[in-house]
Amino acid sequence: MKIGIVGLGLMGASFAKGFPQYHVIGYDQQPAVMKQAFDDGVIREQASSIESLIDQSDWILVCLYPLATKEFFITHKDRFKPGQIISDIAGVKALFEDLVPNDGVDYIFIHPIAGRAKIGYQNHDVTMFKGANCIITTAPFNQASNLAIVEGLLKELGFGNVSRMTMKEHDQRIAYTSQLTHAIAVGLMNSAKDLAFAPIIGDSYRDLTRIARINEVMWSELFVLNQEALTAELDDFIHQMVTLRNALSQSNQTELEEILKRSRIKREQLP
Amino acid sequence: MKIGIVGLGLMGASFAKGFPQYHVIGYDQQPAVMKQAFDDGVIREQASSIESLIDQSDWILVCLYPLATKEFFITHKDRFKPGQIISDIAGVKALFEDLVPNDGVDYIFIHPIAGRAKIGYQNHDVTMFKGANCIITTAPFNQASNLAIVEGLLKELGFGNVSRMTMKEHDQRIAYTSQLTHAIAVGLMNSAKDLAFAPIIGDSYRDLTRIARINEVMWSELFVLNQEALTAELDDFIHQMVTLRNALSQSNQTELEEILKRSRIKREQLP
Numbered sequence: 001m002k003i004g005i006v007g008l009g010l011m012g013a014s015f016a017k018g019f020p021q022y023h024v025i026g027y028d029q030q031p032a033v034m035k036q037a038f039d040d041g042v043i044r045e046q047a048s049s050i051e052s053l054i055d056q057s058d059w060i061l062v063c064l065y066p067l068a069t070k071e072f073f074i075t076h077k078d079r080f081k082p083g084q085i086i087s088d089i090a091g092v093k094a095l096f097e098d099l100v101p102n103d104g105v106d107y108i109f110i111h112p113i114a115g116r117a118k119i120g121y122q123n124h125d126v127t128m129f130k131g132a133n134c135i136i137t138t139a140p141f142n143q144a145s146n147l148a149i150v151e152g153l154l155k156e157l158g159f160g161n162v163s164r165m166t167m168k169e170h171d172q173r174i175a176y177t178s179q180l181t182h183a184i185a186v187g188l189m190n191s192a193k194d195l196a197f198a199p200i201i202g203d204s205y206r207d208l209t210r211i212a213r214i215n216e217v218m219w220s221e222l223f224v225l226n227q228e229a230l231t232a233e234l235d236d237f238i239h240q241m242v243t244l245r246n247a248l249s250q251s252n253q254t255e256l257e258e259i260l261k262r263s264r265i266k267r268e269q270l271p
Numbered sequence: 272m273k274i275g276i277v278g279l280g281l282m283g284a285s286f287a288k289g290f291p292q293y294h295v296i297g298y299d300q301q302p303a304v305m306k307q308a309f310d311d312g313v314i315r316e317q318a319s320s321i322e323s324l325i326d327q328s329d330w331i332l333v334c335l336y337p338l339a340t341k342e343f344f345i346t347h348k349d350r351f352k353p354g355q356i357i358s359d360i361a362g363v364k365a366l367f368e369d370l371v372p373n374d375g376v377d378y379i380f381i382h383p384i385a386g387r388a389k390i391g392y393q394n395h396d397v398t399m400f401k402g403a404n405c406i407i408t409t410a411p412f413n414q415a416s417n418l419a420i421v422e423g424l425l426k427e428l429g430f431g432n433v434s435r436m437t438m439k440e441h442d443q444r445i446a447y448t449s450q451l452t453h454a455i456a457v458g459l460m461n462s463a464k465d466l467a468f469a470p471i472i473g474d475s476y477r478d479l480t481r482i483a484r485i486n487e488v489m490w491s492e493l494f495v496l497n498q499e500a501l502t503a504e505l506d507d508f509i510h511q512m513v514t515l516r517n518a519l520s521q522s523n524q525t526e527l528e529e530i531l532k533r534s535r536i537k538r539e540q541l542p
Contacts, residue, residue, distance in 0.1 A: 133472065173471055176468060178473060187512045187515060190530065200404050201541075213534075213538040213539055234512065237458055237512070238509060248494055248505070263456070266460050267460050
């Protein structure tokens with residue numbers, strides 16, 4: 001099996017490195033990155049062009065930002081060949097809802113719930129997939145055998161739970177579990193008036209702001225692409241914070257205890 | 272040196288276990304816990320009464336909830352003897368501002384920035400102090416030599432940074448780094464409509480909700496005791512979230528990028 005990986009940044013290079021048993025062809029718009037990946041043994045072959053990568057690959061994994069990924073699908077639609085599976089790793093899927101492959105080609109959209117705070121090829125790290133959750137969004141055109149192939153490849157990489165759901169459900173759930181979470185970390189970090197508090201932080205502050213070191217270009221794109229669902233989640237969360245704030249300002253310790261207890265019980269139920 | 276530890280819950284037992292080189296006398300209102308701590312070698316001696324512990328100890332470390340700690344200081348004020356140092360571990364200090372020791376006695380208030388999600392003796396874990404930050408709040412009556420003794424004992428336990436500041440500064444800074452952080456985790460957890468999202472969570476969601484498993488009795492007490500400072504921090508944070516929410520609802524990607532970039536740069540500056 002030949003795997004073509006487009007984009008050798010943090011994610012693309014991590015995927016490439018995870019498939020040493022396959023012939024991985026890599027492409028990156030920066031020739032120096034592509035050469036480095038080849039020299040490091042992360043890919044077996046440098047693609048001479050995107051077209052050459054497309055023509056040779058059984059599975060094409062596009063590891064670009066969401067809008068660039070969609071552009072890739074549109075630009076190369078008529079170059080894809082029957083039997084090929086084309087996948088992406090974008091964190092939102094609504095933008096792909098109008099994409100339908102030509103006969104015999106399959107698009108299988110995946111979202112690895114894994115990442116690292118630092119971006120770029122040099123930070124690639126295949127261990128990020130170990131035991132991580134992953135989502136495959138399903139479309140009416142998907143062939144069951146292709147879904148099984150992609151799921152198998154993801155399991156080979158070490159992913160734990162691979163869930164299947166529609167694109168719409170994906171975007172709604174991700175708005176809460178991932179996007180709201182990142183927005184909150186940003187809000188907490190931006191609430192800091194100065195950094196004089198650094199010597200007194202604990203694990204809780206460190207944990208909540210780890211992802212405040214955010215890739216602003218990619219995440220602002222993801223946020224806007226999932227505007228409706230994320231706005232609704234932000235509104236719900238802000239409402240929770242205002243409720244807590246008001247109980248506090250009224251010194252209503254009974255209500256505060258209720259709010260905190262609800263949180264504790266929910267968290268204890270999470271596996 | 273004899274160390275008297277009052278309250279052998281998660282924190283008290285962890286402190287006790289960290290001082291095997293000293294004669295540690297322990298007291299707990301539950302005799303079974305005190306006996307268990309003795310049988311486990313966590314304490315060397317079970318105090319027959321609080322009074323007996325006070326009479327024998329050079330350093331008394333009160334590991335109770337904040338209001339119970341204050342009550343301890345008030346109730347036993349005239350039993351403390353010259354040369355004794357009495358400390359607490361409460362997460363707020365304003366409530367102690369009117370406490371002044373009798374001549375020759377010293378009160379040194381400390382706040383270990385460490386903890387565990389599960390409470391009680393059975394979860395004690397001295398490793399939580401290793402490299403953790405700690406605060407000593409200073410009062411005009413403190414003797415420099417006593418501050419040095421307590422700081423030395425904390426260093427022996429493995430604490431990293433031991434900062435000194437006034438009680439007022441402590442409560443203001445902790446409102447942001449610790450209390451707001453816990454309130455946010457609670458708000459995120461309580462925003463969950465159900466738990467069907469469990470199979471798709473990532474490290475970011477896990478990190479942000481770890482402390483959502485909160486001790487609601489202690490933390491609602493801490494929140495109310497620091498009402499003014501925490502309310503102000505909550506207002507600032509809610510303002511940050513509303514700003515982000517409005518940029519998103521207007522699809523203002525440039526402003527979103529600016530907001531996220533500010534967060535990234537601040538986080539990168541944190542040691």
